[in-house]
Amino acid sequence: MQIKTKNIFQVQFIFVKVCLPTFAEDLKFMARKSFFIETYGCQMNFSDSEIVASVLKDNLYEFEPDLKKANLILLNTCSIRDHAEQRVINRLKHLKALKGKNRGLIVGLLGCMAERMKEELFEGGVVDLVAGPDSYRELPRLIESIKSGNRAFNIVLSAEETYADIKPVRINSNGISAFISIMRGCQNYCSYCVVPYTRGKERSRQPETIVAEAVDLFSRGFREITLLGQNVNSYYYNSVNFPKLMMMVAQINPALRVRFATSHPKDLSDELIQVIASRPNICKSIHLPLQSGSNAMLKLMNRRYTREYYLSRVEAIYKAIPDCGISTDIITGFCSETDADHCDTLSAMQLARFDYAFMFKYSERAGTAAADKLNDNVAEDIKTTRLNEIIAMQQQLSLESNQKDMGKLMEVLVEGTSKRSKKQLTGRTSQNKVVVFNDTTHRGGDYVVVRITDCTSATLKGEVEE
Ligand code: 5AD
Ligand code: SF4
Numbered sequence: 444m445q446i447k448t449k450n451i452f453q454v455q456f457i458f459v460k461v462c463l464p465t466f467a468e469d470l471k472f473m474a475r476k477s478f479f480i481e482t483y484g485c486q487m488n489f490s491d492s493e494i495v496a497s498v499l500k501d502n503l504y505e506f507e508p509d510l511k512k513a514n515l516i517l518l519n520t521c522s523i524r525d526h527a528e529q530r531v532i533n534r535l536k537h538l539k540a541l542k543g544k545n546r547g548l549i550v551g552l553l554g555c556m557a558e559r560m561k562e563e564l565f566e567g568g569v570v571d572l573v574a575g576p577d578s579y580r581e582l583p584r585l586i587e588s589i590k591s592g593n594r595a596f597n598i599v600l601s602a603e604e605t606y607a608d609i610k611p612v613r614i615n616s617n618g619i620s621a622f623i624s625i626m627r628g629c630q631n632y633c634s635y636c637v638v639p640y641t642r643g644k645e646r647s648r649q650p651e652t653i654v655a656e657a658v659d660l661f662s663r664g665f666r667e668i669t670l671l672g673q674n675v676n677s678y679y680y681n682s683v684n685f686p687k688l689m690m691m692v693a694q695i696n697p698a699l700r701v702r703f704a705t706s707h708p709k710d711l712s713d714e715l716i717q718v719i720a721s722r723p724n725i726c727k728s729i730h731l732p733l734q735s736g737s738n739a740m741l742k743l744m745n746r747r748y749t750r751e752y753y754l755s756r757v758e759a760i761y762k763a764i765p766d767c768g769i770s771t772d773i774i775t776g777f778c779s780e781t782d783a784d785h786c787d788t789l790s791a792m793q794l795a796r797f798d799y800a801f802m803f804k805y806s807e808r809a810g811t812a813a814a815d816k817l818n819d820n821v822a823e824d825i826k827t828t829r830l831n832e833i834i835a836m837q838q839q840l841s842l843e844s845n846q847k848d849m850g851k852l853m854e855v856l857v858e859g860t861s862k863r864s865k866k867q868l869t870g871r872t873s874q875n876k877v878v879v880f881n882d883t884t885h886r887g888g889d890y891v892v893v894r895i896t897d898c899t900s901a902t903l904k905g906e907v908e909e
Pocket of ligand 2: 631707
């Protein structure tokens with residue numbers, strides 16, 4: 444009996460000895476309010492993560508760049524294609540192991556997947572918080588409610604929220620380029636796209652707040668801003684349209700470069716083209732998603748323009764701005780796409796002479812018009828073959844475009860040292876092309892005139908012009 448008691452005592456003692464420090468560490472871990480945020484998908488999401496960082500910092504959370512040390516881990520997610528969602532699902536498996544080790548670790552899912560998958564995201568037992576893109580002001584309250592043992596959930600979409608008064612904390616920035624979100628939502632309802640359902644109705648932000656944000660960034664040493672929205676051409680606030688807004692921002696300082704993304708071809712106005720042509724600090728670069736070069740596909744996609752109209756817009760751009768860089772998005776293997784439709788895309792790419800393209804296989808998204816009414820009937824291997832042909836075509840076009848720049852003098856905004864060598868700098872031209880050149884005298888944020896001497900399909904190489 445005595446021995447038994449002693450044994451029990453010993454067991455308890457060992458238990459206390461082993462567990463006390465871990466318990467204390469757990470308490471310490473939970474007392475510190477730190478967050479890590481990982482962003483998936485489009486530039487808009489990266490911009491949103493900086494808004495989230497601002498809301499949390501105002502509530503005394505500190506940004507923790509090391510995922511293992513944070514006691515709040517947020518994934519800002521994307522639903523545009525199945526692949527994007529699968530990456531997040533895999534990430535959650537990894538976080539499950541981390542959650543087992545760190546008592547009190549909170550995992551939150553933000554962004555489009557939160558909006559699309561809703562409570563389903565709680566099912567794996569890893570996620571404590573699900574918050575859609577219009578509920579980020581609510582995050583501190585939602586997190587507090589988890590601490591009292593609940594799961595937190597808010598996916599209400601707003602018709603007004605623009606986060607205009609929130610000053611983003613630039614966690615994703617290199618100190619030279621920054622995003623400014625000017626509008627949110629999309630109501631174009633392209634038949635394949637989930638965005639109108641996950642991000643809600645279009646709404647624009649007051650121009651004064653946008654200009655004030657750009658002025659502040661410039662005074663802090665930033666030299667390039669990108670005005671962001673799902674469809675910036677739809678920007679409209681109290682008689683200020685997008686071309687007028689661009690002009691207001693470009694007038695802040697000639698040393699501040701202005702870019703924008705993304706435009707819908709149906710709304711790309713002559714007024715906007717003229718504004719881009721008129722100011723040297725508005726970058727000569729337009730992202731204009733084509734999606735398909737086939738009129739039959741464009742109709743099924745509900746893009747509301749024809750191949751001919753798209754190409755006439757491209758010609759209007761080249762006429763007003765001969766050195767303009769044009770990039771695009773292309774979806775291959777959309778519902779019932781034939782070889783002839785695919786060839787139309789290849790020929791449209793050649794006619795438009797794109798400098799760069801983001802190219803994707805069609806991925807059916809539940810709830811979209813295409814998923815409801817059309818058939819995702821192009822076989823996976825055909826989608827792959829067509830995608831490879833489109834990629835090869837774009838590589839050729841990018842190479843040809845870069846070869847045309849040989850011998851030219853180009854103004855480069857330096858972003859930093861190149862990955863390959865500390866003796867080389869890298870930066871971008873107004874057309875958004877990457878330039879690498881030997882130089883140790885300049886630094887990030889400087890403008891340098893470079894003569895282009897060599898190129899690949901991806902990069903221009905050059906020498907500083909003395
Ligand atoms: N499948 C494949 N690509 C898509 N995109 C949007 N929805 C889908 C989808 N369901 C592409 C379009 C868009 C870009 C952001 O993503 O090309 O312009
Ligand atoms: Fe999606 Fe079309 Fe809106 Fe772009 S314009 S976000 S592709 S619905």
